[in-house]
Amino acid sequence: MEASNVPALRQQGAVSAKAHGPKSGEYLTFRLGSEEYGIDILKVQEIRSYEQPTRIANAPDxxxxxxxxxGVIVPIVDLRLKLNCPSAEYNSFTVVIVLNxxxxxxxxxxxxxxxxxxxxRDAIKPAPELSAASVDTSFIxxxxxxxxxxxxxxxxxxxxxxAEMGLMDAAVAA
Structure with missing residues (x-):
C-alpha cells in the first residue's frame, strides 16, 4: 500500500477543515480489534503501510x-498494545497513521x-465516566x-x- 495524503482522504466525503475541538468536525476512523475509533483529521499527516521498525532497547512493549x-526519525507506537487489545496481528491491512x-x-x-x-454535535455523546481507578478514559x-x-x-x-508514553519532552507536552 502506498503512502496516502490526507487531502485525498478529506475529499472522500468530508467538508471544511475549519471545524475545531473534540465536539464536531472531521475524524479519521480506524479499527483496533473489533472496535472503531476516530481521531481529529487535522492531526493526521499521512497513512503508510506497516514496515518493521528498528527496535529500541528497553522501550516499553x-x-x-x-x-x-x-529523513525524520519517527517513533512507532502500537495502539493495540497501548490500549490493551487482546491481540496485535500484523497483516496486509495493518497501517501506520503518521501524526503531527x-x-x-x-x-x-x-x-x-x-x-x-x-x-x-448531535452525533457525539459524552464519554462514559467509569469509576474504576484502573480504567483510564482520559483520552476518550x-x-x-x-x-x-x-x-x-x-x-x-x-x-x-x-508522560506515560515518554515521547514528548516535559516542556513540549505542557
Missing part, C-alpha cells in the same frame, strides 16, 4: 521502535483505516454515532503526549 520517514502531535511526528499502528467522517473525548456504527473518539494528541 507498545513502542515498536523507529522508522526513517524522509505538538510539532512532533509520531506513528500509530492500527489494524486498518476505514474512512473520514464529518460528525456534528466522546462516542460518535453514525447509523449503526459507534466510534470511540480519541484525544490522540493527549494520549501521545502523556
Amino acid at each position: 507498545f513502542i515498536k521502535g523507529v522508522v526513517n520517514l524522509r 502531535v505538538k510539532n512532533r511526528v509520531v506513528g500509530a499502528v492500527v489494524d486498518s483505516v476505514s474512512d473520514v467522517l464529518e460528525l456534528n 473525548t466522546g462516542i460518535g454515532s453514525v447509523g449503526e456504527r459507534m466510534l470511540i473518539l480519541m484525544d490522540i494528541e493527549g494520549l501521545m503526549s502523556s
Whole structure:
C-alpha cells in the first residue's frame, strides 16, 4: 500500500477543515480489534503501510521502535498494545497513521483505516465516566454515532503526549 495524503482522504466525503475541538468536525476512523475509533483529521499527516521498525532497547512493549520517514526519525507506537487489545496481528491491512502531535511526528499502528467522517454535535455523546481507578478514559473525548456504527473518539494528541508514553519532552507536552 502506498503512502496516502490526507487531502485525498478529506475529499472522500468530508467538508471544511475549519471545524475545531473534540465536539464536531472531521475524524479519521480506524479499527483496533473489533472496535472503531476516530481521531481529529487535522492531526493526521499521512497513512503508510506497516514496515518493521528498528527496535529500541528497553522501550516499553507498545513502542515498536523507529522508522526513517524522509529523513525524520519517527517513533512507532502500537495502539493495540497501548490500549490493551487482546491481540496485535500484523497483516496486509495493518497501517501506520503518521501524526503531527505538538510539532512532533509520531506513528500509530492500527489494524486498518476505514474512512473520514464529518460528525456534528448531535452525533457525539459524552464519554462514559467509569469509576474504576484502573480504567483510564482520559483520552476518550466522546462516542460518535453514525447509523449503526459507534466510534470511540480519541484525544490522540493527549494520549501521545502523556508522560506515560515518554515521547514528548516535559516542556513540549505542557
